[in-house]
Amino acid sequence: MEIVAAALALFAARGYGATKLEDVACAAGIAKGTIYLYFANKEDLFRAVVRQELLPALARIEAAIEVHTGPTQDLLRLLMAHFVQMIESELGGIPKLVVSEAGNFPEIAQFYADEVVARGMAIIERIVARGVDRGEFRPVEAARLTPVLVGPMLCMLLWRHSIGRHSAIGFDHRAVLETQIDILLRGLAPEPGA
Amino acid sequence: MEIVAAALALFAARGYGATKLEDVACAAGIAKGTIYLYFANKEDLFRAVVRQELLPALARIEAAIEVHTGPTQDLLRLLMAHFVQMIESELGGIPKLVVSEAGNFPEIAQFYADEVVARGMAIIERIVARGVDRGEFRPVEAARLTPVLVGPMLCMLLWRHSIGRHSAIGFDHRAVLETQIDILLRGLAPEPGA
Amino acid sequence: MEIVAAALALFAARGYGATKLEDVACAAGIAKGTIYLYFANKEDLFRAVVRQELLPALARIEAAIEVHTGPTQDLLRLLMAHFVQMIESELGGIPKLVVSEAGNFPEIAQFYADEVVARGMAIIERIVARGVDRGEFRPVEAARLTPVLVGPMLCMLLWRHSIGRHSAIGFDHRAVLETQIDILLRGLAPEPGA
Amino acid sequence: MEIVAAALALFAARGYGATKLEDVACAAGIAKGTIYLYFANKEDLFRAVVRQELLPALARIEAAIEVHTGPTQDLLRLLMAHFVQMIESELGGIPKLVVSEAGNFPEIAQFYADEVVARGMAIIERIVARGVDRGEFRPVEAARLTPVLVGPMLCMLLWRHSIGRHSAIGFDHRAVLETQIDILLRGLAPEPGA
DNA sequence: AATGAATGAGAATTCATTCAT
DNA sequence: GATGAATGAATTCTCATTCAT
Structure with a gap:
């Protein structure tokens, strides 16, 4: 919805407290009162912003990983490329937002830790395990x-x-990414003698 | 000062907007009005929190680096150890605070970018260059x-x-640090043939 | 508007500083916050009170003077009668207010001096000149x-x-007015010999 | 006292509410707390300012009137000259102050009406009566x-x-005074035939 | 469904007043 | 007597929320 998109942009830029619903409404091209037809209150809108946008993105990554069959370093590259994409999209505002507001929305922080971070870490651990398994x-x-x-x-x-x-x-971003991959692959390379 | 310490803790935990000066005063063990004897207003206090605390810490790191003469990997370890220390101290709240409030305090963001980030990057680049120079x-x-x-x-x-x-x-933290150092040293090791 | 009328009454009675916006709102039969829908802040309301009410009254006097054709002493009486009317109406609070707050609102004082006092003096000088001209x-x-x-x-x-x-x-007021007119007409009467 | 003088200047310029005791102290060259050694509180200081300064001035006028023996028009001139003097001195701030603050200090207004205005009017009425009596x-x-x-x-x-x-x-002031006296003497002159 | 005028609770800020030194 | 640091009540102003249209 337009409202969520407008809210994400403003929440990410100014933080929850400093974002006025009037500005969100204005950015979404509607009237202030209209927000309340779709969200119970400001907190509800905030939760929706965090919840609705990120999980689909994560699911897409998981799916892409799932079907991959080639060398693990390509998988690593694929993962990182998704990251770079997110950095450069509006979606990147969400992690920033969650970091900023964790103290005021502990259950959002928890949700994020459980649903995003834990799942993200699981993906990575699976990739690493795969690489180790395959030698x-x-x-x-x-x-x-x-x-x-x-x-x-x-x-x-x-x-x-x-x-x-x-x-x-x-x-x-892309240059750093290349350097990072380079260091990682060298750093993770099997011992010559092993 | 007590006020700055109390303010750092609360600003970092709740963000600028959600922190009431009354709570800062309460945490510092003084009355609301007393804050205004030392700071012109809430923004002024915020700026003081960010500015006063971080630069001394950075200077200490720079000094420690300066006098070091051993192998570059020890230098790297020293740097990282400082980082871990900051992570675990109250001081770690400041970067989080600056990330959160950058949008509302652009000049704080700039100050931080120029005085902390740029200087920190310069330190690291010097260490890396030293390692390359020394083979x-x-x-x-x-x-x-x-x-x-x-x-x-x-x-x-x-x-x-x-x-x-x-x-x-x-x-x-320390386990991750070891892993990171390990990956880095392997990843940065000179090519055998070079 | 109701707000301006309520504000005039209270500002005139208590002065700018001693008037609480809550009382203005109360007197106008609205809530505190509503004032801010129409005026940016307390000062803005004050300025509106002074500016909006007086100029129309002055314009009415000017118009009445303009069309008068009879003896100048009637004109003088007409002018004074307008004055007495203002004395007895709520509008009379405005000059009192401007006198009281001139120090804190220099630009209001200036506005009043230029738009009200200077114009009022011009009216009177025209009447006097007319009387002299006509002998x-x-x-x-x-x-x-x-x-x-x-x-x-x-x-x-x-x-x-x-x-x-x-x-x-x-x-x-009316008795004093009569005395004043009486003194003036005698005091301004042409010299018998002239 | 220095405090009263400083307070008069500031109260007259800014009004009671807008005058900070800190500024009064500063203008008097003392510390804020010192005011409370001489006055119970801000209101008390305000009352002292109004009461202490004006009555002696009025008494001086009364005395001057009392001993006068010449023509009544000279007496009128004498009275007006005192007025002009007050206009041009710091003392002129008091009537302005009383007019401004009458609503917030009814008993000051009353005091002023009784002790200053009523007495002043009595003086004038005595002068007028004298002039009428003497023809x-x-x-x-x-x-x-x-x-x-x-x-x-x-x-x-x-x-x-x-x-x-x-x-x-x-x-x-002096030119207006001359005009005023001129108008008055002509306006009050006995009828030729009487 | 949509609006936006009105509300009022809540926060920043000021300043008269106190009191330990 | 004199000070000025500390206090906290009081006031302005903001903005999430409501509701009549």
Whole structure:
């Protein structure tokens, strides 16, 4: 819906508290009162923004991973490419929003941790396990590796959707991605003797 | 000052807008009006929180790096250890706060980008360049490497100071750090033939 | 509007600072917040009170003067009668208000001086000049005469809208007016020999 | 006392409500708390300002009138000259202040009406009665004449201490005074035939 | 379904007043 | 006597929410 899209943009830019429903309505091209026909109140709208938009994206990634059959490093590349896409889309505002408002919406934080982060980590751990199983990676503990794998991308996502908007410092997402993949593949390469 | 410490804790936990000065005063053990003896208004207090606390910490890191003479990988470990310390201290709330409020305080975002991020990146680039110069690392472009180096730590910092507070998912900072260092050193190791 | 009328009454009675918007709202039979739908803030309301009410009254006097053709002393009586009317109406609160708040609203004072006082003085000077021209008055310098002409009425106006409300001393406006006209006509009568 | 003088200047310029005790203290060259050594509270200070300063001035006028023996028109001139003096001194701020704050300090208004206005009117009525008795003025009812006599001067006083401070329009007090005396003496001159 | 005028609870801010030094 | 740091009641202003149209 238009309202959710407008709300996402404004919530992400200003935060929950600083976003006026009047501005959301204005951005969505409707009147203030109309929001209340679709959402019980501001909190309800906020929850809808976080819930409705992210899960489909995650499902798409899971599906893409599922059907993949080639080398694990291609799978890794595929995953990262999805990430870069999200960084560059409006959707990237959601993680930023959840980080910002976690303190005021603990159940949103929990929902996000359970439904997005946990599932995302599971995807990655499966990829790593697959690589180890197939002898493409040396044996590593997947749990400890996850932050190393997603951290750089997540950081760039948050940067782009917050401080980066107000600074001249920018990152070439794709170049960083290549470097990251390069380091990872070398760092995970099986020991020559093994 | 007590006020700044109380304000940091509350701003980081709830965000700028959702923090009432009355609560800050209460947490600092003073009356509402007393805040106005030291800060012109709420914004002024916010700026003070961000500005006063972080620069000294950064300066300490810079000084520690400066005097180091051993192998570059030790330097890398030293840097990361500082990071882990910050993650685990109250200070870690500041980056989270700046990410959250960048949209409402563009000049704070800029200040942070210029004084903290740019300086932090410069430190890292110097370490990487040193490693390459000394033949400890293979030749790499430092700029592209920075997010790969700090991303994982930053992510854990933000996690710990936002969503992580409301989720059962936790990270073993030191274990992740070891994994990250391990991957990096292998990934940056000079080509055998070079 | 109801709001402006209520505000005039309260501002005139208590002054700008001592008037709470809640009381204005209450007197106007609306809620506090409603005022802000029509006026940006308290100052804006104050300005509206002063600006909206007085100019139409002045224009009416000017028009009445314009069409008059009889003896100048009748014109003088007409003018004074308008004054007495204003003294006795709610409108009389405005000059009192402007006098009281001139220090805090210099641009209101200026506006009042330019739009009300200067125009009022011009009207009087025209009447005096007409009387001299027609040989009804002896030659006098109009500028010096103006305070003499309007001072007594203005004083009674201010009295009625401030101290007089709290004192037993009262003036019979119409009797004073007659005395004033009497003195003036004798005092302005052409020299017998001239 | 310095405090009262500073308070008069500020109260007259800004009104009671808009005057901060801190500014009064500052203008008097003392600390805020010191005011409370001499006055119970802000209202008490306000009352002192109005009460202490004006009565001595009035007593001086009464005394001057008392001893006068010459023609009544000289007495009138003497009275007016006192007025002009007050207009031009800091003391002129008091009537302006009382007019402004009458609504918030009814007992000050009453005090002023009884002690200053009533006494002032009595002085004037005595002068007029004297002139009539001595055959210098034609018979007039003194009560109706008082506003005619003092109105012009009072108006200029209020102008000078409020709106006039913020406008280019100014009055030549002494010139207006001469005109006023001239009109009065002609207007009060005994009928030729009487 | 949609509107937008009206509401009023809630937060930032001010400043008279107090009191330990 | 004098100070000025600390207080908290009081006021302006905002904005989520309601509801008559």
